[in-house]
Amino acid sequence: MKGRRISRRDFLKRLGAGAVAGSTLTVLSACTVDTAPRQGGDGGSEGGGTLNLYNWSDYVAETTIPGFEEEFGVRVVQDFYASNEELLAKLQAGGTGYDVIVPSDYMVEIMAKSGVIQELDMAKIPNFENVGENFRGLPYDPENRYSVPYQWGTTGILYDREEVGEVESWDAMWDERYAGRIAMIDDVRETIGAALMRLGYSINSTDEGELGEARELLLEQKPLLRGYFASTEIVPLVESGDVLLGHVFSGEGILATVENENLAYAIPKPAATRWTDNMCIPAGAPNPDLAHEFINYILDAQVGADLTNYTYYGTPNEAALPLIDEELTSIPEWNPPDEVFDRLQVIEDVGEATRDYERIFTEVKSA
Amino acid sequence: MVRGAPILKRVGSLPDWALLLFAGLVYLFLYAPIFVLMFFSFNSARSTQVWEGFSLRWYAELFRDQSVLDAFYTSMVVGVTATAISTVIGTLAALALARHSFRGKTLADSTIYAATVMPEIVVGVSLLAFFVAVQFQLGITTIIIAHVAFCISFVTIVVRARLSGMDRSLEEAAMDLGADPPTTFMKITLPLILPGVMAGALLAFTLSFDDFVITFFVAGAGASTLPLKIYSMIKFGVSPVINALSTVLLVATLVCILGGSRFFSRKEE
Amino acid sequence: MAAQKGVDKGRGWSLGLAGLLAPAAFWLGVFFLVPLLLILAYSFGTSGVYGGITLGFNPENYLKVFDPLYLQIIVRSTVIALLNTLICLAIGYPLAYFIAFRGGSWKTALILLVMIPFWTSLLVRAYAWVVILGGNGLANRTLQFLGITDGPITLIFTPQAVMMGLVYSYLPFMVLPLYASLEKFDARLKEAAQDLGASRWQTFWRVTFPLSLPGVIAGSILVFIPSAGEFVIPDLLGGSQTVMTGNLIQQQFLNARDWAFGSALAVMLAVLMLGAILIYVRRIGTDRLEGV
Numbered sequence: 001m002k003g004r005r006i007s008r009r010d011f012l013k014r015l016g017a018g019a020v021a022g023s024t025l026t027v028l029s030a031c032t033v034d035t036a037p038r039q040g041g042d043g044g045s046e047g048g049g050t051l052n053l054y055n056w057s058d059y060v061a062e063t064t065i066p067g068f069e070e071e072f073g074v075r076v077v078q079d080f081y082a083s084n085e086e087l088l089a090k091l092q093a094g095g096t097g098y099d100v101i102v103p104s105d106y107m108v109e110i111m112a113k114s115g116v117i118q119e120l121d122m123a124k125i126p127n128f129e130n131v132g133e134n135f136r137g138l139p140y141d142p143e144n145r146y147s148v149p150y151q152w153g154t155t156g157i158l159y160d161r162e163e164v165g166e167v168e169s170w171d172a173m174w175d176e177r178y179a180g181r182i183a184m185i186d187d188v189r190e191t192i193g194a195a196l197m198r199l200g201y202s203i204n205s206t207d208e209g210e211l212g213e214a215r216e217l218l219l220e221q222k223p224l225l226r227g228y229f230a231s232t233e234i235v236p237l238v239e240s241g242d243v244l245l246g247h248v249f250s251g252e253g254i255l256a257t258v259e260n261e262n263l264a265y266a267i268p269k270p271a272a273t274r275w276t277d278n279m280c281i282p283a284g285a286p287n288p289d290l291a292h293e294f295i296n297y298i299l300d301a302q303v304g305a306d307l308t309n310y311t312y313y314g315t316p317n318e319a320a321l322p323l324i325d326e327e328l329t330s331i332p333e334w335n336p337p338d339e340v341f342d343r344l345q346v347i348e349d350v351g352e353a354t355r356d357y358e359r360i361f362t363e364v365k366s367a
Numbered sequence: 368m369v370r371g372a373p374i375l376k377r378v379g380s381l382p383d384w385a386l387l388l389f390a391g392l393v394y395l396f397l398y399a400p401i402f403v404l405m406f407f408s409f410n411s412a413r414s415t416q417v418w419e420g421f422s423l424r425w426y427a428e429l430f431r432d433q434s435v436l437d438a439f440y441t442s443m444v445v446g447v448t449a450t451a452i453s454t455v456i457g458t459l460a461a462l463a464l465a466r467h468s469f470r471g472k473t474l475a476d477s478t479i480y481a482a483t484v485m486p487e488i489v490v491g492v493s494l495l496a497f498f499v500a501v502q503f504q505l506g507i508t509t510i511i512i513a514h515v516a517f518c519i520s521f522v523t524i525v526v527r528a529r530l531s532g533m534d535r536s537l538e539e540a541a542m543d544l545g546a547d548p549p550t551t552f553m554k555i556t557l558p559l560i561l562p563g564v565m566a567g568a569l570l571a572f573t574l575s576f577d578d579f580v581i582t583f584f585v586a587g588a589g590a591s592t593l594p595l596k597i598y599s600m601i602k603f604g605v606s607p608v609i610n611a612l613s614t615v616l617l618v619a620t621l622v623c624i625l626g627g628s629r630f631f632s633r634k635e636e
Numbered sequence: 637m638a639a640q641k642g643v644d645k646g647r648g649w650s651l652g653l654a655g656l657l658a659p660a661a662f663w664l665g666v667f668f669l670v671p672l673l674l675i676l677a678y679s680f681g682t683s684g685v686y687g688g689i690t691l692g693f694n695p696e697n698y699l700k701v702f703d704p705l706y707l708q709i710i711v712r713s714t715v716i717a718l719l720n721t722l723i724c725l726a727i728g729y730p731l732a733y734f735i736a737f738r739g740g741s742w743k744t745a746l747i748l749l750v751m752i753p754f755w756t757s758l759l760v761r762a763y764a765w766v767v768i769l770g771g772n773g774l775a776n777r778t779l780q781f782l783g784i785t786d787g788p789i790t791l792i793f794t795p796q797a798v799m800m801g802l803v804y805s806y807l808p809f810m811v812l813p814l815y816a817s818l819e820k821f822d823a824r825l826k827e828a829a830q831d832l833g834a835s836r837w838q839t840f841w842r843v844t845f846p847l848s849l850p851g852v853i854a855g856s857i858l859v860f861i862p863s864a865g866e867f868v869i870p871d872l873l874g875g876s877q878t879v880m881t882g883n884l885i886q887q888q889f890l891n892a893r894d895w896a897f898g899s900a901l902a903v904m905l906a907v908l909m910l911g912a913i914l915i916y917v918r919r920i921g922t923d924r925l926e927g928v
Binding site: 050052054057058077078079080082089090092097098230232233240 | 414416434437495499504505506586587588589590591599602603
């Protein structure tokens, strides 16, 4: 679901180093020499060799991977996927060579059911004690047999405060005054979910009538939209002013508000999505021991805090909380108060109804 | 279309100025986007649309991005391996098809042509389904297998075209002089068809290096090719780094083309 | 036929021939034909909720293809591909003609200039349009500079942007075969036609164009087939609002977990494309014979 872009702030930090590199050619030759011997990350399974991480795009801090590589003397190869279903499809091809994957809530349940992930050995993950009560034993994996939470967040609205005023509910995304300058996430469950929640229904509704109403609502919204995009594509559109109201994930939304004070991120009423991404080990992972080490490493207080300070997503890691930048902890949308938290909904697998959701979304998009 | 008689007389001429203008516009259409892309790779700001000043920071950024370098490396490994395998297999098949008639030739021909015109998305999903069914681990191997599968046909067609225009008398002379078939092949046939084989190999490499759709479906652990990386950069974090990468690729392509055309023109002589 | 003697082993199979063909037969058989047969089998199966497939004879997936919603997407993307082919032909033919007959000593350079974009990643070329058509992009700035528009207008994420991206991406595929067939053309034929009193148009339609038909056919196929199955350009330039058959297939495999229906769509697309080629080649082929 997620997928992050490198923040501008981060670019500024790197700029100093970048300025040193004068001519392109020097850089080119230097790098070619530098990288050649480090190659060969094709899933080498010898102990301490390579950890293959399959993750959402730009979802680790700059220090996360180098820190792990240094500490354990290994190499980490990271690939990216764009949807939970893409991840599932790739995993179904048997042992895929990945050691750690990061599926979202409902997908953990599906993967456990279809046997593509293995049970975790909690004895090897002592840092699990850092995980907050709220993030243990979530409905999709009640005993944490398969998964350990990685990051969490909400899905809401990033908007231009000057042009739109305060946004409180989903109604803004259907407001004709902003025709052509609204963007929704190109994700079946999130976008149909937004319509369902606006109607006051459950985001996991399988009721034909309710889904029909959601479909009508989305068809009504369609002419007002700029399009359906990845959340990462929507943020720059809002920043450049092309789009006034964008349906985005909390981390990148909040980051945009920090960088540009005209922008604001709202967790809309009456309900919004709360999601949790989890670390799991695929069945047949080449390097399960290292995978456990990696999971344990991520749950370290400092590593967890660094992660959140970079991604701006929430952390399930209670021990990391004191180490989070104040800039973040002071934002109510990052750390929603109880009354907001209580109206958040978690996406669950809808089984057979998945096809109905897909059909509706195809119908809406091609209308 | 009535114009002055002198122009009418000139063979097959549309008005020349109109054609020239039209061609110029088409070249503008082909190149303007590329130049705009290159131009903004030197932008000092993050925007790919608003110019703020000259800078090489995106190139520095690019060359420090390990994942881009990894992807480039993977693409090279895949491209070179797939080209080598498909060139050998495709050349052999071309020899068989150009010089022999046999039962099942129509099937062989149709398969080869079908493989060139089959929509990539169909090839991609069917290979994914296949690898899943036989539980073949997705990774660099599956990418190479897939690339070889779609490159073979192109190599075969190109080499076959060269073979069909070839004079057989030299080969016959060699055979008459007592050379065995392998010697004849290595000493006579191969040098004669080499330009065709090289052209086939070049085409195979280009197709492999640029392939996105099929690779998208069959890629696995540690095997992101450059097009996959570019796609995720466009989708998940547009910045002038993509422009810088595109510029580097374009320049590299140009160098290869110029070098290649030198090579070919020398060969032809 | 005498030249065939000596090397040709005749009509039958031999060890040598088998050796030449075996690697290609193996590779294309196992990694092209078998996968196609597999999705043919899957297209009659039933998808499990979690992605597995139960084989059987279930015509439902094909019935679903004819569901007005999906049928309309297939028809629409075929029309888009067709339109793309025609536009590429309309732009590509005069260009190929210009290079072949007016290029002079610049011929090679000019054709190379057409091929360079073809050697550039398709993704990069699509991305270039994302940059140009954006709100503050070159296109909008030019329009405002010329006083045609007052402020930024919506250029990207529209069906027109998808069309533009398709034409841009596939134009070289049309120009190359056209050029190849025009370049072989013997200019004396035109002279002869004109000496016999044909006008320029007559010469073009009666002599030049029919002789360039192989190039037209090849170019049209090279443009039509991939654009009918395209899913990247609608994805990047269409804001996911122009759903094409390729997007639909990809969705079934990577989002909906409905491989059976996805397979049925893929089979339909393959059949449609191969059928179109056969009809096209036959039809143009006979017309050409009649014309000569």
